[in-house]
Amino acid sequence: MTHDLLRLATAGSVDDGKSTLVGRLLYDTKSVLADQLDAVERVSRERGLDGADLALLTDGLRAEREQGITIDVAYRYFSTATRSYVLADTPGHVQYTRNMVTGASTAELALILVDARHGVVEQTRRHLAVTGLLGVRHVAVAVNKMDLVDWDRSRYDDIVADARALAARFDIEDVVAVPLSALLGDNVVERSAHTPWYDGPTLLEHLEAVPVGTDPATQPFRFPVQVVVRPQAGEYRDYRGYAGRITAGVVRVGDEVAVLPGGRTTRVVGIDLGRGDGTVTELSEAFAPQSVTLRLADDIDISRGDLLADPGRPGHVTRSVGGTVCVLSERPVRPRDRVLLRAGTRTVRAMVEEIIDQLDIDTVDYRRAPQELRLNDIGRVRVRLADDLPIDDYHELRRSGAFLLIDDADGATLAAGMADAPDRYAGADI
Template sequence: MSTTTVEPTSLLRFATAGSVDDGKSTLVGRLLHDSKSVLADQLEAVEHASRKRGQQAPDLALLTDGLRAEREQGITIDVAYRYFATPKRRFILADTPGHVQYTRNMVTGASTAELAVVLVDARNGVVEQTRRHAAVAALLRVPHVVLAVNKMDLVDYAEPVFAAIAAEFTAYAASLGLGDIVAIPISALAGDNVVEPSAHMDWYGGPTLLEHLETVQVAGVSGDEPARFPVQYVIRPQSEEHHDYRGYAGQLASGVLRTGDAVTVLPSGRTATVAGIDVLGVETDIAWAPQSITVLLAEHLDVSRGDLIAAGPIPVPTKDVEAAVCHLHERPLRAGDKVLLKHTTRTVRALVKEISCRIDIDTLEQRSGAEGLSVNEIGHVVLRTAEPLALDDYTANRRTGSFLLIDPADGATLTAGMAGGSFGTAVDSAAPDANGEDRV
């Protein structure tokens, strides 16, 4: 049978963040409207709602503020996901809240983002929430950050105002370790430099926001990251024709996988060779993250859901994990809590051995002596798992370096975790406790 190489499609996941009333929802609405990504009936509904409020022009923020409470209060509460495309690229956009009490929502929206758009009101400049959102982006290792200085029309499109804000933010972001930072002066309400270049800011020679989103380099497709393939499902057709078929289905979390590659199955550590790859039922020689694929191995190994098929540098399975975490639940996280740890497709029992410190989200200063973590707080924890996990360091691989802590009683998501990273490293050990028992 002939094989087909399925080329990856350029996809950018990005999140918007900013302080209250900086214009995030209006910016997203403008981006969707001016890029012709709004259906006629959606636009008609927004125009009708705007007229009922006595507004002559359509309120583009209504395109994203979908909750009733958001429309009534004029704020963003939930993470609103929007999907749109231009001839150059596809996009998944997460419009995240700006209020302090919804920090966990920003963590959710930015956790998978390759780019964060941080809005600043040109009249107010860099404020506490701006620094908070920059710190979250740094903690989550978002590769690219855009500083969108909004409402330039309200400061007469003054270049010195923009330059001062850009300099202050860039200096602060650099101190947090954020590398790629691009500043763009915009007016979401008027449409300046969002999709079309502004006629009011001839002093600005950079790209519009959409131009930058279309051209920024997307990681993963180039294959720089090692291949990581969490097994989600084992396919064994019950027919004589395919009685020898044993495929492993799932989503390629990172990197590139090719037929003939030598791989290791974790946590067992057994090695194998990729005998074939299927993408949407079509045989192919190569697959890129984040494609959903089926992998066939030349060797007959015991591989099941939760195992990780890996190529390149191999993480050493461990039961002892140190991680930076953001607590998402109203119930505090405390030392001694028994939880479930979900890493890719694998879920194991775990014990919170220690909460090493709580992290000041505004400065990233570590404050020891924390008794627990409350909702929206970020800290450093030490965990002990009942079974070994093949965790990458989050700084090296965001997909396989992240995990969730889950309440075993009701299945509620408690905490989002980032293994190792800038606040510690996963401990390479699977040894039992001193008395010879695992107390998870």
């Protein structure tokens, strides 16, 4: 039986019950250690509760417990007989939208909670916007606290219709909704008798069934060089390799590769995979996301930050990057700011040439040309580079289309970005 991995991120507004839902998933899949459960039950008794407060399984920071909120991204791990899960539990407060960007950046599924009493709210719109912009392929909408609206089917249907309409605005096609009560466990792992009108999967059934992964054979090869392994004394005196992690595609011994940004081509003559015990295995092929060392036919000038790519589909080499950014810093992003832009293992000096527009979360539309983008703002920018940069359209290759804007004075990360193809908005009034 296949045992694969699903990376998912949770998001919801304050008091939607997200921590309780994550705790319920951990508890009902028997992913809680006995001493953890004992501690939760003890704290729950101290608070005068009749049963275990499962939210305490996820709200592990003392400050969170004292305030009853979640303030940081926490990674949880659980598994079933067929699948392992890495769950990024992100905070619900609007001021921590940047944390959701971090948590969802590697996710394949976003689990978005909606309180059945309140329906789709501003944070729901914000979370769906971030989910769509980050290219997360699957969304599960957990309509929680259905017990507090007497399991009203019409209320559920209205919420789902609103969520689907918003998701469509951000090109999210796969949206599955589940009516549930995280507190009582209805439709989380076990099917509820309170929803005879619902014939869809429980939340866990959906998580078990959603497709995961991307076939590397369908993607062009991308390999950001992290380390140049130079000749050494002894048996490695003639060895020269280029170490890194394959971010997309497949490479085989004998394949031709392009070295970007320069554009020279060469051929792969060896692929080495290091083992934990210090031994090295030679491979005939490797694929994303393996970390390997490539040996090349020609002794050419390659350094950290260069990109080895499929010469038939090499992506874009450019000195101007346009794309969507989410500001992660207290320092605003303004036109003419001098920054560093990091994409993959390459960092170049740059200048924010233009703020094109900003996403209005209330209307889910873009409004033109603000003077600056502040913390948690989402907007589109153009950045002028001081050197050539190989980069992909984020909508096609997430790993090699992502970038960071960094303060060149103190090294602080200002914004996370998703590059557009150079011609994405050509001729359009944006």
